[in-house]
Amino acid sequence: MRVDENVTAGSDSYYAAAKKNYPSSVSGRLRTIKWSVLIITLGIYYFLPFIRWDRGPDAPGQAVLIDMAGRKAYFFGVEIWPQEVYYLTGLLVLASIALFLMNAVAGRVWCGYLCPQTVWTDLYFAVERWIEGDRRDRILMDRAPMSAGKFLRKAVKHLIWLLIAVGTGGAWVLYFGDAPTIIKDTFTGNAAPIVYIWIGMLTFTTYSLAGFMREQVCLYMCPWPRIQAALTDEWALNVTYRTDRGEPRMSVKTGATAKVAGAAVGDCIDCKACVQVCPTGVDIREGMQLGCIQCGLCIDACDTVMKKVGREPGLIGYDTDMNIARRSEGKPPIYRIVRPRTVLYAALIVIIGGIMAYTLANRAFQGVSVLHDRNPLYVNLSDGGTRNGYTVRLINKRPQERHFVLTVSGLPEGFMVEAQGVAAADGKPVVEVPADTTRELRVLVMVPNGAKLSASTPINFYIVDTDNGEKASASDFFKTAGAS
């Protein structure tokens, strides 16, 4: 190793202060899409908990609710029990394949339009622009010494940012309880500590990540940009500066002179509008890069400029590097949205979504599970018969009380089933299970003397709704000392 004293002298520069971005405002087609996505996603996030949904007097009346205490999750007409958590798994699988599909079609759609970090940062930028003015004003104000006006503007901006941040945490907790009640309790100081803790945490993360960290989150904290590099391919559309058209870049004036001289002139006039609108501060003209979240704002900025100077829009657009090469060689560009990768992802989404929808539509609203006593496995009775004990749990997923007849099959005639604490009709226990809950019972099955059973006999437990005949069953075994 070569020792160089200069290195230690300049070691400070191994770290760089984050360069503050001052993205300027822009308007255009993609900006409109981004505003719409922002309004829709944040609208859903902030207002969904307030939608009511009538489920009867004993169930919560909130359309979307994760009831931790009641161990249930509600989504409009769907009610998910903890043992059905695979629906959540399914949703996550769908979400990830949807991300893969987005990537295969048009690159980092998630990063540019849908990611909470992007959406909230965009909202914070909008507030900043509204209070402090556009790019130039903000740069000048940051350079200027502190004054009453500057202080006031900064204070108002941070106040609004904090209000948004508190609202973000505030909306989060509304998904875990009755929204109006939580709001009232929160403001009157009666809410549970966990409510304030969550509001505090999300206020902190929203304020710091959207207000200060911004593109640093994408560049240094988020794993997704790295993963996406592995998911994209040469066919995927990405926000691309069409070098074949833009280079060599030069100002309009220089370009006019060069043209007269017969030199090659690119369409890029090097106005840097694309760089100035970029929320992460990258130069798209350097090609695909980690810092580019592909929000497409540079496309809007460039199109505006191109229109102004009377050139074709689309110098920056959704395109592929492959097409840049093809055009340079004078071949027409080719686009293939439908290709094995996208078809596979779409098919997976349809299949998994279909399976989930099918099972959701056909799932049973009752269930029974049986656990055989482990110690003792069987009890010899005074009349020479044998008794087995079971713990039976009946599940009622309907919002009303139901009665189930409990029966057992698989044993020779003469056996008896007794559910402790439950009255029997016709020798069969009729179990009342309250609305939307489970009931655990101790069930004894007795086989009389002389039944001559082997050491283990497979049996089935059935429950049948006395009203509508809906059924569920579970299998277990009847144990004896063995045939003698």
Place this chain on the structure above:
Amino acid sequence: MAHEEIDKVTGVSTTGHEWDGIKELNNPLPRWWLWVFYACIAFAVGYVFVYPAVPLVSSYTTGFLGHSQRASALADAEAGKAARAEVGKQLANASLDQIKSDPKMLEFAMAQGRAAFGDNCAPCHGSGATGSKGYPNLQDDDWLWGGKLTDIEHTITVGVRSTSPDTRMNDMPRFGTDGLLDAKQIRNVAGFVLSLSGGSVKGADVAAGKQIFAENCTACHGEDAKGSTDLGAPNLTDKIWLYGGDEASVINTITVAHRGVMPTWGGKLDPVTIKSLAIYVHDLGGGT
């Protein structure tokens, strides 16, 4: 930085470090990252002073907060005890039937009974309450001293042939050892007794045995041989045999008259625990 060397391929400056001709590029880390790193160090230092951290020869630094997992576990246990005392009070004042019919008290009594059974009863009766030879099976439907809630509670309280003055007590004569019956007579009466539940003894005169039974055994076991829970006399007509139901075991029982002992729990366990045990045992196989 005084040193400035730009790598030709990437256009990035190098740190000046070089290993076998490979130069390290200087892509600077964000400075906030450095601050987070320093903050973590500061946190770790603070943690060492506030919480137990550094092992010493025979102890460790306890930290300013004096936190200890053992102490917090003990506090949790105390809190649990206090919470149990609340329901325990209810149990003390309630009758066994009231406890049995109140789901909340029943759940509590069952849990406490299960724990107390494991601690006190399982050594003889087994963890599954199935007993073994000489130790009654509490899961079945045969009860020497009665299977009602109150019977069971009383048996637990006073014990059987225990040191308690109120103990459950009976005294089957040692027909063989004390010479009350000879071997032939014992064989005959054993034959009669086993015939009641469908068994037999080789070479036994059942009719003679019946006569001997009427003269010697009916006082306690009853004329129908079904025993008596008041006297703790076993039912001899069923299939449950505490000391074995085969030929040799029954002859042995008549000869030596086993006298099982169960300690009195009245002074050792508090009334609420005994109630809970009674509820738990009754739930296993008790009758009405």
